[in-house]
Amino acid sequence: MRTDTVYKKAFNRVASMLHDGELVGELPSENELKRRLGVSRTTVRKVLQELVHRKLIAERNGIRMAERTVDENDYYPDAETTPRAKHVEQQFMEWMLRGDTRPGTSINELELARQFGVATNGIREFLIRFSRFGLIEKRPNTGWLFKGFTEDFALELFEIRMMFELRSAHLFSQQPENSPLWAKLAALKIAHVDLLKRIESRFHDFSGLDNRFHRLINEASPNRFIDDFYDIISFIFHYHYQWNKQDEKQRNKAALLEHITYIEALESRNSVRIAKACRAHLASAKATLMRSLIALEE
Amino acid sequence: MRTDTVYKKAFNRVASMLHDGELVGELPSENELKRRLGVSRTTVRKVLQELVHRKLIAERNGIRMAERTVDENDYYPDAETTPRAKHVEQQFMEWMLRGDTRPGTSINELELARQFGVATNGIREFLIRFSRFGLIEKRPNTGWLFKGFTEDFALELFEIRMMFELRSAHLFSQQPENSPLWAKLAALKIAHVDLLKRIESRFHDFSGLDNRFHRLINEASPNRFIDDFYDIISFIFHYHYQWNKQDEKQRNKAALLEHITYIEALESRNSVRIAKACRAHLASAKATLMRSLIALEE
DNA sequence: AGCATGAACTTTATCCATAAAAAACAACTT
DNA sequence: AAGTTGTTTTTTATGGATAAAGTTCATGCT
Structure with a gap:
């Protein structure tokens, strides 16, 4: 029902x-x-x-x-206020990220259905949706292959992310002076500064800001494929860091500072400075993720 | 059953x-x-x-x-040798590209199920899979929105394609001399030249070559997200041109020549030349698609 | 006419059932 | 021991049913 x-x-x-x-x-x-x-x-x-x-x-x-x-x-x-499909998502992500699910494992719809207490249909729909994240692969009539949340995955993810973000940041900076996005950026900067003051207790709030910031940058010249890719990133990060909280405060504080530098670079309209700040921020995000992946291996 | x-x-x-x-x-x-x-x-x-x-x-x-x-x-x-899911795909693509389905139309799972003679489950799975192509969007509890195979779509698609292809072509050219991909490229060039000789009758064979070529370029430094994106492109082009055959011979001949130029540029290892050939080819593919989109409007 | 409620109808989310296909197990043969 | 075929078990692909949620139609009230 x-x-x-x-x-x-x-x-x-x-x-x-x-x-x-x-x-x-x-x-x-x-x-x-x-x-x-x-x-x-x-x-x-x-x-x-x-x-x-x-x-x-x-x-x-x-x-x-x-x-x-x-x-x-x-x-x-x-x-009781979360639909089944969402529960499946959560349970699957936990199974994948927390359990000892090794790369190369094959995924059995029926088994997951039993384990999660839902019909196989729900599992299947989730897996189809999830397959675009590049972590699993369907083999017809046979099942799914878990490719692993590996270093390769992270490298490939960040390669694309870097391309997209450099492109978007550049286009953002080229907007006309009267674009309303400049005001939004200024507001976001203030929010960053405010959070920085309260970082000791409020560090959890960072992820909301992070999202707003990266989406804002894409708003200047929207591209659905870039938006979709950013969905992948948010999703992955959301779950990964949900089960992997080490250094969270410190990590977020550093990222906050990088964002501020990045925002100021955007405000300067100076391409070189923008590219530099963007690269620095992403390099740091990447390093953080890689570090936590290695930690997982142990 | x-x-x-x-x-x-x-x-x-x-x-x-x-x-x-x-x-x-x-x-x-x-x-x-x-x-x-x-x-x-x-x-x-x-x-x-x-x-x-x-x-x-x-x-x-x-x-x-x-x-x-x-x-x-x-x-x-x-x-009888094609699974239901594939039939759904074909019927849906026909419905979308051929029918008078306008952007903004909402998609009704039940109606499609009846129309295609399958259970709603199959429709739903297809739509979930298809959603990553950026042409439809799910609105929970309500249905799907058809966003339209529009000019915007094509522009966004080609923007990404250009980024990816420039990146891959560049990395391809940087491969070591002893990489086996150089031989594959040479073989592909021969296949192109051969096809060109028989283009009058065999012009349908081009799409196979096109695929092989673009996938080969990505092989030098694989990235799953780029591969996935290329799947989108192949899919869209496959169906679009299946129902839109105008100028096919001429189009393919032109593309074949562009490919040859592009391959030679790659063989020259000269970045500037590569970027130029790559841009020229994609610009032409884009122009062709845009032209046929406008034709559709009428 | 324009908005409110009531009732009927349609569509989506979800579970369940089952034949086809795959995989695992067993027994046999060389 | 390794490869055959026979048999049983498990899993996937697909259809079907139904309560919940959405939408449309009907009626009544300012």
């Missing part, structure tokens, strides 16, 4: 809106809620129905009002 | 081997056939069984020999 994660997530969302006093007095219409929650009206209605049923809200002559205050165990557990 | 296309294809293969006298006297062992056909022994046995049943071969005290001569209608029809 299809999971009802969309509903549960929407429900939690409304509950927390009630809790935070974002919905005072008469509740918005179904259509308005639909817009705010980004789900269909069908789902909105289901949420409302349950809210009434639990007496969190009450409906009197067509007007819906908050009734009871929301408490902690009105919320559905987080795990 | 799973199709038995693997079996049928293997059967046809063996039948044509018998026909062509590639299997004289005692037939090879099951294991040997398995190796030659690239299928499992289970399938080999099924083929043999059917061959016996149809009296194409006979088995006398453990020895299998040809019995009857193979005739035209011993073969299974071609359509």
Whole structure:
């Protein structure tokens, strides 16, 4: 059966809106809620129905009002708000990055399905999606081959990344003075400086900034293939560093400083300086990844 | 039910081997056939069984020999030797490139499934696979968006292609003198010259050469992401030109000449000359594609 | 007319079933 | 011991079913 994660997530969302006093007095219409929650009206209605049923809200002559205050165990557990496909992704990534899965291992759909508690279809769809990351390969009628999260992989990844980023940074710097992206860049710089001040406690926030920064650079002259490639990078890094936290603070602090230099280079519009800052930053990111790969081997 | 296309294809293969006298006297062992056909022994046995049943071969005290001569209608029809997934691919590409599918159209899995006569699962898997080509986009719980085989698409595609190819051509030229790839390049050049002589009748053969050439260039310093990207290109071109044959002969002849120039540039090891030939060739390929896109609009 | 709710219909996400194909195991032969 | 064939088990490719979520149609209210 299809999971009802969309509903549960929407429900939690409304509950927390009630809790935070974002919905005072008469509740918005179904259509308005639909817009705010980004789900269909069908789902909105289901949420409302349950809210009434639990007496969190009450409906009197067509007007819906908050009734009871929301408490902690009105919320559905987080795990129930994530669709199956996402769970498969997480479990697979853990299996791959954490387990002792060696390069050359073959991947068995049925076995993973059993292990993850889902139908084989879900596994297969995930693997198809995942195959574009270059880490697995399909052999028809036979199964999938895990090629390994190896040094080669990282080298090839960074080679492309470097090409793309140099290209995008260059084009970014060539934008007209009145482009709104310059203002965005300035704002991002401030965010960097702010984070740097609080780095001791807030170092986790870096990955959000990192993402924003690299995506911003691509915005100047969009290319879907570059965007897609950046998705690969984010994905890989997200999971890799999620299970590999050594030196996180230090790593992020260094990257933050590199970003600032890089941003200033962009602001200078000086090609040579830009290329240099870009190269330096990527070289450092690469070195960090390589180091952690070697650590994994042991 | 799973199709038995693997079996049928293997059967046809063996039948044509018998026909062509590639299997004289005692037939090879099951294991040997398995190796030659690239299928499992289970399938080999099924083929043999059917061959016996149809009296194409006979088995006398453990020895299998040809019995009857193979005739035209011993073969299974071609359509039955292609797996469902491939059919879906073909039908989808036709639907997309030939039909009046406009950018922005949304793609309905169920409707396609009905139209193509397959289960929705197959459509979905295809779409997931296809999504990396940058022509469609998934909107969760809702469906897929067809972004269109547009001018933008072609521009973005060629931008990346140019970056990759310049990089690969450069690295190719830097290979040591004793690399075996130089010999391969020379052989390919001869094949080009040969084809040029027969271009009037054999112009269809160009696409095979084109593929070999571009893949050869990448071989010097492999990068999986570049290979993958080249898969996208081949795929797109394959289908696009399959339904768009205008000027095919002339187009191929021009490309053949460009390739020869390009190969000679590589052989010269002269960077400037290489970059120039590479650019010229890609610019021309791009112009051809753009022209045919505009033709489509009308 | 324009927006709200209610109800019916359609499509997606997900599981399950099964024949075909592959792989593993077993017994036999040289 | 290594290669054959026979048999059994496992896995993949494909179809089908269904609850959840999305969309459309209908009705009613300002």
